[in-house]
Amino acid sequence: MNRRKLSGDFIFEAVVGFFALCILILAFLLFRELFVESGLSRNTFGLGFLTSSTWDPVKEVFGALPFIFGTLVSSFLALLIAVPFSLGIAIYLSELAPEKLRTPLSFIIELLAAIPSVIIGLWGIFILAPFIRDYLAPPLSTYLGFLPLFQGPMYGLSMLTGGVILAIMIIPITSSVSREVIMTVPTHQREGALALGATGWETTWIAVLPYARSGIFGAVILGFGRAIGETMAVTMVIGNSQKISGSLFSPSNTMASVIANQFSEATSNLHVSSLMEIGFLLLVISIIINIAARILVWKLLRVEGGGRA
Amino acid sequence: MKWNRRKLIDRIMSNMSAACVVIAIIPLVSILYTVTINGISAINLDFLTQLPKPVGEPGGGLGNAIQGTFIVVGIACLIGLPIGILSGVYLSEYGENRFGRFISFVADVLTGTPSIVAGMFAYTFIVLYFKSFSAIAGGVALSVLMIPIVTRTTEESLKLVPGSIKEASLALGIPKWKTTLYIVISTGKSGIITGALLAIARISGETAPLLFTSFGNMFWAKRLDKPISTMPEQIYTYAIAPYPDWHAKAWAGALVLIILILVLNIGVRFVTRRKYGM
Numbered sequence: 001m002n003r004r005k006l007s008g009d010f011i012f013e014a015v016v017g018f019f020a021l022c023i024l025i026l027a028f029l030l031f032r033e034l035f036v037e038s039g040l041s042r043n044t045f046g047l048g049f050l051t052s053s054t055w056d057p058v059k060e061v062f063g064a065l066p067f068i069f070g071t072l073v074s075s076f077l078a079l080l081i082a083v084p085f086s087l088g089i090a091i092y093l094s095e096l097a098p099e100k101l102r103t104p105l106s107f108i109i110e111l112l113a114a115i116p117s118v119i120i121g122l123w124g125i126f127i128l129a130p131f132i133r134d135y136l137a138p139p140l141s142t143y144l145g146f147l148p149l150f151q152g153p154m155y156g157l158s159m160l161t162g163g164v165i166l167a168i169m170i171i172p173i174t175s176s177v178s179r180e181v182i183m184t185v186p187t188h189q190r191e192g193a194l195a196l197g198a199t200g201w202e203t204t205w206i207a208v209l210p211y212a213r214s215g216i217f218g219a220v221i222l223g224f225g226r227a228i229g230e231t232m233a234v235t236m237v238i239g240n241s242q243k244i245s246g247s248l249f250s251p252s253n254t255m256a257s258v259i260a261n262q263f264s265e266a267t268s269n270l271h272v273s274s275l276m277e278i279g280f281l282l283l284v285i286s287i288i289i290n291i292a293a294r295i296l297v298w299k300l301l302r303v304e305g306g307g308r309a
Numbered sequence: 310m311k312w313n314r315r316k317l318i319d320r321i322m323s324n325m326s327a328a329c330v331v332i333a334i335i336p337l338v339s340i341l342y343t344v345t346i347n348g349i350s351a352i353n354l355d356f357l358t359q360l361p362k363p364v365g366e367p368g369g370g371l372g373n374a375i376q377g378t379f380i381v382v383g384i385a386c387l388i389g390l391p392i393g394i395l396s397g398v399y400l401s402e403y404g405e406n407r408f409g410r411f412i413s414f415v416a417d418v419l420t421g422t423p424s425i426v427a428g429m430f431a432y433t434f435i436v437l438y439f440k441s442f443s444a445i446a447g448g449v450a451l452s453v454l455m456i457p458i459v460t461r462t463t464e465e466s467l468k469l470v471p472g473s474i475k476e477a478s479l480a481l482g483i484p485k486w487k488t489t490l491y492i493v494i495s496t497g498k499s500g501i502i503t504g505a506l507l508a509i510a511r512i513s514g515e516t517a518p519l520l521f522t523s524f525g526n527m528f529w530a531k532r533l534d535k536p537i538s539t540m541p542e543q544i545y546t547y548a549i550a551p552y553p554d555w556h557a558k559a560w561a562g563a564l565v566l567i568i569l570i571l572v573l574n575i576g577v578r579f580v581t582r583r584k585y586g587m
Contacts, residue, residue, distance in 0.1 A: 116514025
């Protein structure tokens with residue numbers, strides 16, 4: 001009797017343990033496959049791959065700089081737009097909104113994250129891009145045209161459009177993680193400030209936000225991680241040009257979009273391998289970003305006994 | 310004077326943060342509105358059941374893409390659900406050690422994997438091996454995205470099962486594995502199902518990993534080791550093409566896909582909320 005119990009437990013734990021191990025194996029394989037497949041490109045171009053801006057499939061010369069540039073600029077642009085909004089949303093939904101509105105409003109905002117990115121891209125091509133071209137770009141070039149950022153013609157599909165669409169896509173995650181982090185701030189922090197006569201906003205600004213700072217930073221990094229990995233919507237609106245340009249009005253390209261655009265058509269081994277190397281870089285960057293963000297967010301949520309990060 | 314200024318700032322900032330919420334909702338409303346308006350006119354029975362027609366010919370539909378999406382997502386579920394759920398069970402019931410916490414962390418980090426990278430992985434792993442784009446490769450790519458999500462939601466929902474129930478069962482002499490199977494899992498069942506359905510909703514709309522795994526096809530799917538059409542991929546093809554007729558089809562496809570995904574999402578949340586009385 002006793003032995004049967006033991007062996008049943010042993011078998012069950014071994015089975016579920018095996019499946020858990022599968023996750024480790026999966027993570028390892030993901031890493032290994034992309035590393036091995038990008039070997040040819042690494043051997044051919046070395047570190048120059050990161051700094052060369054020539055991407056010529058015909059002559060078989062590949063440098064990833066335009067795409068790294070595009071990914072960084074579009075993601076930072078997205079953060080620049082999304083972070084203030086996300087903070088405002090998180091503050092409103094955790095501190096200021098009427099109790100009854102909080103759950104439905106945050107549900108609606110998170111619903112945006114459920115919309116497939118190809119549909120957001122479709123909307124981006126036909127609604128957002130023309131809107132930015134006709135209503136946002138003209139005032140920008142009139143009033144801020146002296147900056148190189150807002151010079152040149154604007155056709156709609158551009159770095160600016162890519163950044164805006166990324167901002168829209170990362171607001172749900174950045175705001176909901178920030179909100180969760182802010183909700184872990186102990187009530188006595190707020191009560192202390194209120195008792196000293198602070199207004200609602202001052203309480204938030206002086207007593208709540210500093211306490212949640214590292215977690216909010218984690219939320220921002222998480223948003224950044226989303227932005228650099230996001231593919232379809234950006235691919236559809238960023239214009240896919242390999243020229244590095246200082247203007248946000250000119251078309252650009254990102255690491256993820258060049259893979260989406262060229263991978264299925266790449267015929268030469270070197271071309272495929274170069275795209276693989278871009279994918280590998282993308283994987284490594286997103287792993288680092290996610291680890292950093294999780295650590296920052298976890299510290300708060302775990303300590304305060306909150307469950308999910 | 311000073312008092313007034315502070316009160317004014319309080320007002321302004323409160324209103325500004327409320328405005329942030331309103332502005333953030335505008336894109337969602339605009340997306341839902343334009344997809345509905347543009348999509349509804351092109352949807353009819355033919356659209357849902359016919360094969361796509363070449364450029365210039367009127368009519369045709371997304372029948373094969375709808376079929377393909379169900380097949381590819383089905384394959385992803387066959388691979389992803391057992392691995393995800395069982396490893397979630399391990400992490401929640403046996404995972405209170407270094408190994409368990411590490412796996413939980415890895416799963417968490419994997420949820421942030423760019424979806425296109427999952428596609429490249431399935432490409433090297435399956436497409437190169439079979440020397441053909443295939444439904445299976447698409448399913449594998451989507452399962453890579455699905456596994457970490459299902460694992461984490463299963464883990465979290467099983468951890469919510471009260472310890473007293475487990476202890477009561479163990480005290481009756483029921484072995485741990487039976488307790489886990491019949492008591493813990495059946496108590497946390499609704500959480501697991503919610504997580505699985507949300508993961509399905511998430512991967513059903515994925516496009517990037519399918520571009521070079523399931524690839525696309527103009528005909529009905531007959532074999533799993535051949536390229537297959539899916540809704541997101543078809544919407545993408547139609548959206549970036551220069552033909553207005555195809556744009557109309559992209560909108561209609563988007564409407565079908567969005568209905569499918571929102572029904573899954575809202576339905577699931579509605580059901581769970583009622584259950585837990587939130």
